[in-house]
Amino acid sequence: MKFKRNGWKKVVTIGCLLVFLFAAYNLVEIAMEYYKNRKSLEDVQETFYASAAEKGSANLTDKASDLPIVQEEFKELLEQNEEVVGWIKIPGTEIDYPVLQADNNTDYLNKGFNKEYSIAGSIFMDYRNTIDSMKQNTVIYGHRMKDGSMFDDLIKYKDEDFFEEHKTFEIKTLYDTYEAEIFAVYITTTEFNYIETNFASDDEFAKYLTEIREQSMYQTDVEVDEDDQVLTLSTCxxxxxxxxxxxxxxxxxxKKN
Incomplete structure (x- = not known):
C-alpha cells in the first residue's frame, strides 16, 4: 500500500510539474509576442519621425493633376506597407502608432505592421472609411493589451482629471493633418451602432450626435453639427x-494644413 501511495504521489507531482511548465511556457511565449510587437512598432516610429524631421514643407497639392500629395513622413512607411493610411498620437498615453486599413475589419486584428502574426494586432481604420474624402464618422479600432500598448490607454479617459488635461490630440492621414477635439467619452456595447459610417441624411447624423452626447461621461463645449467630421476611437x-x-x-x- 505504501508503494502505491508513493507511486500516486509521484504521478501527481509529475502532473503538477508538467502543468506548471506548460503555463510557464505560455507566459514566456506571450511575453515574447509583446516584446516583438513593441520592437516592431519602435522601428516604425523611428522611421516615421526621422522622415518627419526631414520634411521640408507642409502638404501640397499637385497643381497638374489636382491630386493630394502624400505627406513626406509616410513615403518610406508606404514602401514597407502600402496599407498605411495615417498616424495617431495622443499626449499622456503610449498611443503613438501607424493607422492601417485593409478591405475588411478582421485582417489587422492579429496582424502587425509587417503583415506577420501579432498578438496585439494593429491600430486600423474601418474599411468603409476613405482618407481622401473623410466621412461624417471615421472609425479607428485597437486592442486593449495587458502590457499597456495599442489602445489600452484609452481607459485613462475614464478619469476626469486626465480628460480635462488631454482634450485634444493630433491625427495625420497620408494627405492631411487634423486636430481632434474630444467631445464624448463613454462605455457601451456593440448593440449601440456607434461605428456607423454612412448616414442617410443630415438629420440622421444629427440624431446620432445627440445620442453620443447623452451617453458621454462628460459634457464639453465642443460644438459638433451635421457639417462636421467625427473621429471615433474604439477598444474593448x-x-x-x-x-x-x-x-x-x-x-x-x-483640419490643420
Missing part, C-alpha cells in the same frame, strides 16, 4: 459585457 471594455463591451472616445476633426 469589460464593465458592461466581457465580450461585447466597448470603450469609445469621439472627437471633432479640425
Amino acid at each position: 471594455d469589460y464593465l458592461l459585457d466581457p465580450n461585447e463591451g466597448r470603450m469609445v472616445v469621439q472627437a471633432k476633426l479640425v
Whole structure:
C-alpha cells in the first residue's frame, strides 16, 4: 500500500510539474509576442519621425493633376506597407502608432505592421472609411493589451482629471493633418451602432450626435453639427459585457494644413 501511495504521489507531482511548465511556457511565449510587437512598432516610429524631421514643407497639392500629395513622413512607411493610411498620437498615453486599413475589419486584428502574426494586432481604420474624402464618422479600432500598448490607454479617459488635461490630440492621414477635439467619452456595447459610417441624411447624423452626447461621461463645449467630421476611437471594455463591451472616445476633426 505504501508503494502505491508513493507511486500516486509521484504521478501527481509529475502532473503538477508538467502543468506548471506548460503555463510557464505560455507566459514566456506571450511575453515574447509583446516584446516583438513593441520592437516592431519602435522601428516604425523611428522611421516615421526621422522622415518627419526631414520634411521640408507642409502638404501640397499637385497643381497638374489636382491630386493630394502624400505627406513626406509616410513615403518610406508606404514602401514597407502600402496599407498605411495615417498616424495617431495622443499626449499622456503610449498611443503613438501607424493607422492601417485593409478591405475588411478582421485582417489587422492579429496582424502587425509587417503583415506577420501579432498578438496585439494593429491600430486600423474601418474599411468603409476613405482618407481622401473623410466621412461624417471615421472609425479607428485597437486592442486593449495587458502590457499597456495599442489602445489600452484609452481607459485613462475614464478619469476626469486626465480628460480635462488631454482634450485634444493630433491625427495625420497620408494627405492631411487634423486636430481632434474630444467631445464624448463613454462605455457601451456593440448593440449601440456607434461605428456607423454612412448616414442617410443630415438629420440622421444629427440624431446620432445627440445620442453620443447623452451617453458621454462628460459634457464639453465642443460644438459638433451635421457639417462636421467625427473621429471615433474604439477598444474593448469589460464593465458592461466581457465580450461585447466597448470603450469609445469621439472627437471633432479640425483640419490643420
